[in-house]
Amino acid sequence: MTRSRACPTCGTMQDFQKLDNAEKAAVRERKGERHYVDDLWRCTAVGCLTYFPAGRLRDHDLLPEKFRREAAVATEPE
Ligand SMILES: [Zn+2]
Numbered sequence: 001m002t003r004s005r006a007c008p009t010c011g012t013m014q015d016f017q018k019l020d021n022a023e024k025a026a027v028r029e030r031k032g033e034r035h036y037v038d039d040l041w042r043c044t045a046v047g048c049l050t051y052f053p054a055g056r057l058r059d060h061d062l063l064p065e066k067f068r069r070e071a072a073v074a075t076e077p078e
Pocket residue numbers: 007008009010011014043044045048049050
């Protein structure tokens with residue numbers, strides 16, 4: 001399931017999806033054990049780490065660097 005929102009980082013409309021378990025755990029590590037993570041949405045654009053709580057896009061924040069999605073790298077044949 002995705003939601004289309006104007007991403008404040010990308011500056012364009014992007015698909016957002018709910019955080020997976022690893023991403024939720026990382027947010028809790030930063031924000032505290034009791035931080036509510038069940039309704040957070042992340043931008044699915046390559047290279048973007050923006051997430052926001054449902055309904056509160058202006059409260060957006062960034063996921064840790066390890067969740068950055070890289071563009072698929074085309075390897076040159078040897
Ligand atoms: Zn984005």
